[in-house]
Amino acid sequence: MSEEPTKFPEVQGGGSLIIAWQIRGKKVLVVGGGEVAAGRIFHCLNADANVTVVSPAARLNPEVAHRVAQKQIELVDRNFEPSDLDGADMVLVAVDDPAASTVIWKLCKERRIPANIADVPPECDFYFGSVHRDGPLQIMVSTNGKGPRLASMIRKSIAKQLPSNAGSAIDTIGQLRVKLREIAPRPEDGPKRMTWMTKVSDAYSWDEMCGLSAEDMDNLLRFYAPDKVPSLDVLKEMGSNPDTTLDGPV
Structure with a gap:
């Protein structure tokens, strides 16, 4: 009896x-203060890490020195010592000393602290990709340590x-979802919330979505119970004419 063709995606591996990774309030230890370290520090600060x-x-480069001066980061003014790992939730090593980097990596493995050793993929528990950031939007491209320059181009x-x-x-x-959860907070409301939010996202363009005011969102939420999504014209009419009903102007 022949097997039916699989309907599931093939595992690629590798x-x-x-x-x-949410690292807000976590302690991130960075060993090194050069250009590579500066980039790592910037990403961690964007994620609200300590x-x-x-x-x-x-040996600090200008950017790292600036962040120290601004008290955005704490500086330990000396070379690395094993006790520096105490309390660390993540370790990032960016020094021009392969032997010293390997020693730190081994210490991290012993303590089960996730670590990234710059430019040494085999000694990394995770990689830094090339990131596009626009407010809450983050898009990362990773080549798994094989082609950082290519990742940046992509x-x-x-x-x-x-x-x-x-x-x-x-x-x-995001604001609309918060408001929606306030009027439909129960776990059993989850499926309807997700379905309705999908309809909203499909109904309006990016520009229209950006133009929604707090009043517009409040009026839009009136359509949640009947599971409808109005046109933008109807929504704006509700803002200018308080007597407008869900079916149109009175």
Whole structure:
């Protein structure tokens, strides 16, 4: 008896699990203070992490020195010591010393601390990809450590195809979801909430979504119970004419 063709995607293997890692308030230890470290620090600060840098102050590049001066990060003005790993939730190593980097990586493995050793893929628990950021929108392209420059080119190509106001539209959707949960908070409301939000996202363009005011969103939520989504003209009419009903002007 022949087997039916599979309907499921083929496993490729060799990839990474790309996730949005929440490190808000976590302690990130960065060893090194050069250009690579500066990029790592910037990404961690964008994720609201608490960053400690271990490096002689004389070796800090201008950007890292600026962040120290602004008290955005804490500086330990010396070379790395094993005790620096105490309490660390993540370790990023960016120094021009392969032997020292490997020692730190091994210490991290012993303590089960996730670590990234710059430019040494075999000594990385995770990779930094090329990231496009627009407000709440983050898009990362990863080549699994094989082609960082190529990842940057692909990321720029993707970014050029995105609407210029994508981040603002996503902010609006986020605000609308918060308001929706206030009027339909029960777990059993979940399926209807998701279905209705899908209809809303399909009904309006990026520009229209960005133009929704707080009043527009409140009026839009009146259509949730009957599971409808009005045209933008109807929604705006409701804002200018308080007597407008869900079926149109009175």
